[in-house]
Amino acid sequence: MTPLRLSINIDHVATLRNARAGTHPDPLDAARAVLEAGADGITVHLREDRRHIRDADVERLRAALDAPLNLEMAATEEMVAIAERLRPADCCIVPEGRHELTTEGGLDIPRAGAFLAEAVRRLSGAGIRVSIFIEADRAQVEAAVAIGAAAIEFHTGTYADAAPDARAPHLRRIAEAAPIAAAAGLACHAGHGLAYDSIAGIAAIPDISEVSIGHFLVGQAVFEGLPAAVRRMKALIAEAREARRP
Numbered sequence: 715m716t717p718l719r720l721s722i723n724i725d726h727v728a729t730l731r732n733a734r735a736g737t738h739p740d741p742l743d744a745a746r747a748v749l750e751a752g753a754d755g756i757t758v759h760l761r762e763d764r765r766h767i768r769d770a771d772v773e774r775l776r777a778a779l780d781a782p783l784n785l786e787m788a789a790t791e792e793m794v795a796i797a798e799r800l801r802p803a804d805c806c807i808v809p810e811g812r813h814e815l816t817t818e819g820g821l822d823i824p825r826a827g828a829f830l831a832e833a834v835r836r837l838s839g840a841g842i843r844v845s846i847f848i849e850a851d852r853a854q855v856e857a858a859v860a861i862g863a864a865a866i867e868f869h870t871g872t873y874a875d876a877a878p879d880a881r882a883p884h885l886r887r888i889a890e891a892a893p894i895a896a897a898a899g900l901a902c903h904a905g906h907g908l909a910y911d912s913i914a915g916i917a918a919i920p921d922i923s924e925v926s927i928g929h930f931l932v933g934q935a936v937f938e939g940l941p942a943a944v945r946r947m948k949a950l951i952a953e954a955r956e957a958r959r960p
């Protein structure tokens with residue numbers, strides 16, 4: 715089975731820093747700490763309102779880190795131009811609502827408008843691997859292939875936010891969509907809302923090659939420290955992967 719990479723979303727380290735309008739805690743220090751603890755990459759979401767990660771953070775992370783940087787962004791001219799200039803390893807295109815607390819669901823690709831395909835073309839042309847954040851749905855997978863995406867990230871929020879005994883149908887949807895995406899040649903990622911008690915179901919899906927986890931781990935850092943939380947998440951991933959080994 716392919717290894718499952720863990721990319722850590724450090725947006726909320728920036729949220730904490732911004733609460734006092736200062737420089738501590740520094741997202742770059744957090745990135746270094748989680749990579750040292752075994753994370754495979756760093757994810758940041760540069761939002762239109764810059765409520766957490768800011769342009770200078772992305773520039774510093776890009777300049778200082780050897781690990782893959784995944785830039786989550788809306789498909790707007792402003793964001794595409796930033797990504798073309800900074801050339802992160804990956805861009806994950808997400809829907810963005812100004813008043814949402816966090817990304818509320820996957821992008822509806824057929825309804826997203828013509829600029830989405832142009833964004834994918836321009837970002838891919840800059841050597842960036844482009845992923846689209848979608849619901850686990852065959853039509854969305856096919857639409858991602860049609861616009862030339864290299865990867866999709868399945869929205870796991872509905873699964874992870876459900877009560878443990880109500881998660882099965884949501885997990886089944888993701889488990890059924892993953893082989894469809896993989897057969898179409900897409901790299902299969904997953905993320906949103908994942909925590910210690912929900913990671914195993916996702917990690918047991920063989921076609922999923924990367925998960926992106928942020929809020930829970932930054933929250934857990936309050937109790938056990940960020941490196942320890944990353945190590946524990948990595949161990950849970952390895953355990954679930956091992957249990958699925960044929």
Ligand code: PXP
Nearest residue numbers: 817847905906907926927928929
């Ligand atoms: N994937 C995407 C596309 C997201 O927008 C987010 C939240 O920024 C995440 C993953 C990580 O979600 P969480 O912070 O809930 O782990």
